[in-house]
Amino acid sequence: MSTVKSLEDLKKIREAALEKRKLKATSGQSQITVAMGTCGIAAGARDTMKAILETIETQNLSGIIVSQTGCIGLCEKEPIVMVTVGEGEKVTYGKVNPDLARRIVNEHVVGGKALKEWTIPA
């Protein structure tokens, strides 16, 4: 795949994304933050992050902001994921493996219902 061709492809992707945005009025964005200090990375945070990105990709979920933060001082609870849906409060999850990460995206970010049994006070 040559670079020029792939950037042409990307232009088409961009146009399609803008078209989609016009159709769907954004109703408050969701934010997912993965803690990725040395402790988080060693505990598997990259695979957690990958599972979140894969879920966004396969379920075609637009309007989710994904970011990361450093160590928040709860190293024993890593990997830690924080979720804010629209204007709602920030919810912090601990020990988030890839399976739990997929559930959080599907049930909390998309479904709007926090997974209470996995939250931690932060």
Next chain:
Amino acid sequence: MKELSLHMLDIAENSIAAGARNVELIVEEDLVNDRLRLGVIDDGCGMDAEIVAMVENPFFTSRTTRKVGLGIPLLKAAAEACQGSLEIASTPGEGTRIWTEFQRSHIDRMPLGDLAGTMLTLCISFPQAHWMLRYTVGDAVFEFDDQPIKDTLQDVPLTEPSVLAFIRGILEEGISGVRIPETVQLC
């Protein structure tokens, strides 16, 4: 840490903490001399000689949330266990270069692991920085630069599903195109 790619992710986070705008990750597999070199090059705030001397100490950290740093000493120990070394060259105000070297065939050398996953994570998490990767195996080279992608996308975010698929595809194809599969040999 189970993969060198995870160490690179960890070290690159330091570049962001140092306010870097341009970060280049370099992986060189030198098949002739049997060396594997990892480089993380940034234009962050840099460190003076005193701080450079301290960061190799596991009990040094600038953070306040935890009393140990660990990132660099862990990688240094991994390299030294494999006939290798870790070197830091840093200039305050200009940036930091961290080079780590391993004997490529050493039995204790961690696998490189998911380099595409590390690059994707960095690009998505810190879109404000300019990310580059140069991965060399023998004479084969794969180069990735996220700037043309961001210039093309303009206001469309990297987390748009089709964009994610696009970037992941470029990284995975490019990396597997030059990589020699790492196999476990049982004798």
